[in-house]
Amino acid sequence: DTGVSQNPRHKITKRGQNVTFRCDPISEHNRLYWYRQTLGQGPEFLTYFQNEAQLEKSRLLSDRFSAERPKGSFSTLEIQRTEQGDSAMYLCASSLIGYEQYFGPGTRLTVT
Amino acid sequence: AQKVTQAQTEISVVEKEDVTLDCVYETRDTTYYLFWYKQPPSGELVFLIRRNSFDEQNEISGRYSWNFQKSTSSFNFTITASQVVDSAVYFCALSEAVANDMRFGAGTRLTVKP
Numbered sequence: 001d002t003g004v005s006q007n008p009r010h011k012i013t014k015r016g017q018n019v020t021f022r023c024d025p026i027s028e029h030n031r032l033y034w035y036r037q038t039l040g041q042g043p044e045f046l047t048y049f050q051n052e053a054q055l056e057k058s059r060l061l062s063d064r065f066s067a068e069r070p071k072g073s074f075s076t077l078e079i080q081r082t083e084q085g086d087s088a089m090y091l092c093a094s095s096l097i098g099y100e101q102y103f104g105p106g107t108r109l110t111v112t
Numbered sequence: 113a114q115k116v117t118q119a120q121t122e123i124s125v126v127e128k129e130d131v132t133l134d135c136v137y138e139t140r141d142t143t144y145y146l147f148w149y150k151q152p153p154s155g156e157l158v159f160l161i162r163r164n165s166f167d168e169q170n171e172i173s174g175r176y177s178w179n180f181q182k183s184t185s186s187f188n189f190t191i192t193a194s195q196v197v198d199s200a201v202y203f204c205a206l207s208e209a210v211a212n213d214m215r216f217g218a219g220t221r222l223t224v225k226p
Contacts, residue, residue, distance in 0.1 A: 003222070042116075042203050042216030043157070056213060092155065098146060101214065103157035 001028060004104035006092050012110045013082055014101040020078045021107045025094030032075050033101060034067055036060065043091055049075060050097070082111045114139045116206050118217035119215065125194050126225050130144030133189045133220045141165075146180065146187045147205040157203070164185065194224045 005024045013019050024110035025032045031050050035043035046065070047057045053073040061067075064082075069075040079086055089108050115138040125131045137146065146162040161171065163180050171178045175192045191198055202220045205214040 010151050040218070042205070043212035043214075045215070048213060059212070089155070092156075100159050101164045102159060103149075105154075105156045 004043055004092055004094050004102055005034045006090075006104040006107050008107055009038065010110075011025060011088075012112065014112055015084060015101050016081055018080045019108075019109065021090055022074060023092030023094075023104060025092070026102060028094060029094035029096055029102075030072070031095045031101075033093040034075070034077050034093070035091045035093065036067040037091055037106070038087075038096075046077075050056060063105050079109075082109075084111045089112045114141075114144075114206050114208050114215045116204050116215055116217035116218050118198060118204055120220045121218070122221045122223070126195050127196060129221050129224075130190060131193075131194050131224075133202050133204075133222065135187045135189065135217060137185050137187065137204070137206045139208055141208045144207075145207045147207070148162065148178065148187075148189050149203045149205065149216075150200045151203065151219070152200040159175065160189075190214045191222075194222075196224050196226055198222060199224045 007022045011019055016094050031039045033048040034046040034074050035044045045058050050067050060074040064080045067077045087110050089101055089106045093103045095101040117136045144165045146163045150158045150160055167182050177190045179188045201219045203216050203219045205216045207214045
């Protein structure tokens with residue numbers, strides 16, 4: 001399967017801990033996106049990369065959040081000092097420039 | 113600012129009925145892109161269609177059809193002869209630039225009963 005993959009699929013952590021998620025995009029896609037989805041809502045844009053450059057960040061991406069795509073391939077999203085409000089599904093998508101985005105299965109984060 | 117409204121929170125139909133999911137959008141740009149995605153119970157968003165603002169032709173793909181009307185800022189999605197496997201949450205989304213961030217609606221949960 002050559003779709004977008006995300007790891008882990010589920011993460012349970014205690015408030016105050018740091019967590020890191022990984023996204024592997026479709027190999028030929030040069031754009032990679034992160035979204036957050038809470039129950040009953042549509043995905044909300046967080047940030048996106050074109051190759052290794054982070055080109056846009058949403059106001060939703062507080063200082064506790066950081067994303068990287070060091071070699072223009074996979075990306076990581078780290079949340080420091082997690083809060084209960086961070087509990088959500090974190091979605092990754094990839095695309096070619098000018099084309100539709102394809103989503104991964106998501107990482108469900110639960111902060112206790 | 114871009115905004116997408118899906119006024120129908122939940123729809124329930126019986127198999128073989130036709131169903132239309134509404135999507136109304138707001139944007140100040142003249143160039144924009146509209147999308148529909150399906151999110152089945154498994155959770156993974158599945159791309160269905162992309163439309164750019166210069167192409168108002170309606171599209172049909174099997175049992176799916178889309179009606180894009182710029183005059184009413186709507187991009188509605190119709191499923192003909194619905195099936196149980198169509199049960200999912202359907203999202204309409206808008207992008208004001210070429211495949212940059214998308215603004216999603218809140219989604220419509222469709223339940224198709226046998």
